[in-house]
Amino acid sequence: MNDFDEVIDRQHGNAEKYTLRKQLFGTEDVLPMWVADMDIKTPYFVTEAVAKRAGEAIYGYEEMSDSAFEAQIAWMDREHDFTIEREWMSYSPSVVATINLAIQAFTRPGEKVIYQPPVYAPFFKSIANNERELVSNPLRCDEQGDYHFDFDDLRMKIDKDTKLLLLCSPHNPVGRVWREEELRELADVCLEHDIKVLSDEIHSDLVYRPHRHIPFASLSDAIRDITITAIGPGKTFNVAGLSISTVVIADETMRQQFETLSKRIHFAEGTVFGHVGFEAAYRDGRVWREALMEHLLVNVQKLEAVVQKHSDKITMRIPEGTYLAWMDCSKMGLSDKALKGFFVEKAGLGLSPGILFGREGKGYMRLNFAVPSATMDRALLQLDAALDDL
Ligand SMILES: Cc1ncc(COP(=O)(O)O)c(C=O)c1O
Known part of the structure; x- marks a missing residue:
C-alpha cells in the first residue's frame, strides 16, 4: 500500500x-x-523531522532558521522559476492572517479592495471585517464551464479609491491555474491604476500537467514591486496544523509597511515544530x-x-x-x-x-x-x- x-x-x-x-x-x-x-x-520526512524535534528537551522561543527559508527559496526557484531573495521573506502563521495584514498595511478604512468570486470566503470576509469597501469583479464562466477574468468589468469598477486586488492563484474553488497572458493583462491593469496585488499562491504546488503555475511576482520587476505573495506548505504537505507560511515582498517600502504591522501584532516566528516541518517539506518533498x-x-x-x-x-x-x-x-x-x-x-x-x-x-x-x-x-x-x- x-x-x-x-x-x-x-x-x-x-x-x-x-x-x-x-x-x-x-x-x-x-x-x-x-x-x-x-x-x-x-x-514521513515531515513527521520524522517533527518527531526528532519533539525528542529535544526544550521548546522555547525560536526563530525560523535561514535554512528553512533557503529550502523554500530553492523550491520556488526549481519548481516555479521564481527567484526570491532571503530579505524579501518573512514568517506568517497563516495565509489568511497575511491577507488581513496586507489589507491593513496597504489600504485605509473606506478604501476599495477587489476580489474575484466565486472565491475562498476569507477573501471577502477579510475586506469586510477590516471595514474596507468590497469591489466584486466576478470571474466569467463560459459555456464549457471554464472561468476567466472579466477585464471589462474590472476596468469599469476601478476608481481612485481602489488600492488592492486579492488574487487567488491557483484559484479556489474554480481550480483555474492562470495562464501567463491572463496574469499579464491583470498586472497591466493594476500597474496602470497603481493597485497593489496580494497573490495567494497557497495552492501553487498542486497543479496538474500540462498546466504550470506562474508566480505573479515573477512576471517582471515592475509587477514584483506591487506584489505581496503568500505561500506555504499547508495544503501541499498537509501541515495546516503547523501554522506556518511565508510572505514575499520585494519592494522595500512595502515590506517595511507590512513588517511594522506584523511586529505590532506580534506574529513572532512560529513554532518549533513548524520550523522543522516546513524545512523538511521543501527540502525533501x-x-x-x-x-x-x-x-x-x-x-x-x-x-x-x-x-x-x-x-x-x-x-x-x-x-x-x-x-x-x-x-x-x-x-x-x-x-x-x-x-x-x-x-x-x-x-x-x-x-x-x-x-x-x-x-x-x-x-x-x-x-x-x-x-x-x-x-x-x-x-x-x-x-x-x-x-x-x-
Ligand atoms: C486560497 C486559500 N488561501 C488560504 C487558505 C488558508 O491558508 P492558511 O491556513 O494558511 O490561513 C486556504 C485554505 O483552504 C485557501 O484555499
Missing part, C-alpha cells in the same frame, strides 16, 4: 473536518469532504509531491466518470490545480438548502456549498478529493447511488 492509500482514523481527534460535522451538516453520519486539508498522511499529484489525478478522474454518467444533473471540469472539484449542480433544479440536504441525506457526503464562495457559487458544490483511494471509492459509490435514485 502506498502512503496515499492508508486510511487514517481522524474521527477521534480534533480534526475540524470531523468535529464540525454535526454543526455544519446536522449529523455525524457524513463522509466529510469539505475543508481543504487532506485525509492523506502528512509525508519533490518526489513525494509528484506521486501525490498522480494520486489526486486518479481520484478526480474517477469522480469525473461518475459525474459524466449523471451529466443531466451535474457537470464539472477537471481542475487545473488544487484538490477541490467544483461541481455545477444547477441542472438538479434544487435550492441551495435542498442541494446541501441532498448531498448530506441521500449521498452521505459533507461538501462545501458553492454559495459559501459568493452568490456566483449558487447551484455548485465543492468536493475535496484529497483522500485515500478506498475513501474516494466509497464516496463515489454513495454519490452514484444517490444520483441514480434522484
Whole structure:
C-alpha cells in the first residue's frame, strides 16, 4: 500500500473536518469532504523531522532558521522559476492572517479592495471585517464551464479609491491555474491604476500537467514591486496544523509597511515544530509531491466518470490545480438548502456549498478529493447511488 492509500482514523481527534460535522451538516453520519486539508498522511520526512524535534528537551522561543527559508527559496526557484531573495521573506502563521495584514498595511478604512468570486470566503470576509469597501469583479464562466477574468468589468469598477486586488492563484474553488497572458493583462491593469496585488499562491504546488503555475511576482520587476505573495506548505504537505507560511515582498517600502504591522501584532516566528516541518517539506518533498499529484489525478478522474454518467444533473471540469472539484449542480433544479440536504441525506457526503464562495457559487458544490483511494471509492459509490435514485 502506498502512503496515499492508508486510511487514517481522524474521527477521534480534533480534526475540524470531523468535529464540525454535526454543526455544519446536522449529523455525524457524513463522509466529510469539505475543508481543504487532506485525509492523506502528512509525508514521513515531515513527521520524522517533527518527531526528532519533539525528542529535544526544550521548546522555547525560536526563530525560523535561514535554512528553512533557503529550502523554500530553492523550491520556488526549481519548481516555479521564481527567484526570491532571503530579505524579501518573512514568517506568517497563516495565509489568511497575511491577507488581513496586507489589507491593513496597504489600504485605509473606506478604501476599495477587489476580489474575484466565486472565491475562498476569507477573501471577502477579510475586506469586510477590516471595514474596507468590497469591489466584486466576478470571474466569467463560459459555456464549457471554464472561468476567466472579466477585464471589462474590472476596468469599469476601478476608481481612485481602489488600492488592492486579492488574487487567488491557483484559484479556489474554480481550480483555474492562470495562464501567463491572463496574469499579464491583470498586472497591466493594476500597474496602470497603481493597485497593489496580494497573490495567494497557497495552492501553487498542486497543479496538474500540462498546466504550470506562474508566480505573479515573477512576471517582471515592475509587477514584483506591487506584489505581496503568500505561500506555504499547508495544503501541499498537509501541515495546516503547523501554522506556518511565508510572505514575499520585494519592494522595500512595502515590506517595511507590512513588517511594522506584523511586529505590532506580534506574529513572532512560529513554532518549533513548524520550523522543522516546513524545512523538511521543501527540502525533501519533490518526489513525494509528484506521486501525490498522480494520486489526486486518479481520484478526480474517477469522480469525473461518475459525474459524466449523471451529466443531466451535474457537470464539472477537471481542475487545473488544487484538490477541490467544483461541481455545477444547477441542472438538479434544487435550492441551495435542498442541494446541501441532498448531498448530506441521500449521498452521505459533507461538501462545501458553492454559495459559501459568493452568490456566483449558487447551484455548485465543492468536493475535496484529497483522500485515500478506498475513501474516494466509497464516496463515489454513495454519490452514484444517490444520483441514480434522484
Ligand atoms: C486560497 C486559500 N488561501 C488560504 C487558505 C488558508 O491558508 P492558511 O491556513 O494558511 O490561513 C486556504 C485554505 O483552504 C485557501 O484555499
